[in-house]
Amino acid sequence: MTPNVVPVMWIVWAIFALVTALLYAYRSSLTRDEEGQIFLDDAFAHEKAVQTQIVSKVTKLQPALRASLILTVLMTIAVLAYYAWDAGKSLL
Template sequence: MTFVPVMWTVWGAMVLILASVWLYRSRLERDEEDQIFIDDAFSHERTAQAAIVERVNKVQPILRGMMAITIVATLFVIGYYIYDIVNQFK
């Protein structure tokens, strides 16, 4: 198997994983509300919102890591094609 299809397959898998984690975080944040609960009667709402924030905070480092890896992979793909163009003009 040649290098280019493997490179594009790895890049595509990384983008797919990044999109999946992004969508998961978006679904979690959809139920999050920006409210301040002053009264103790709404403690169940405060607990539910705290649980959502906790899950979003757990996903955030994974999202940042996948974003960094995908950016590096994208730069690698671009660099590979720039290198290929330069070699063709030699």
């Protein structure tokens, strides 16, 4: 790899890591208002609708969050592999 590739590699890693962090922050802000247990009857129909909406948003977010996390991990492995390869090359 040429030296010009290293900054690009780090920029790509930083973008993946930033997207992952933002998705986790968004999910955290969504689940902040989620109730673990609520008692539902006709008087709590609005709360039930709000909880259903939160669960729906979190469920839709999960595939993007999982893909982003996988890409970040793969890019981290690529960065570490590059530096291990570079260190091994300089030792020989």
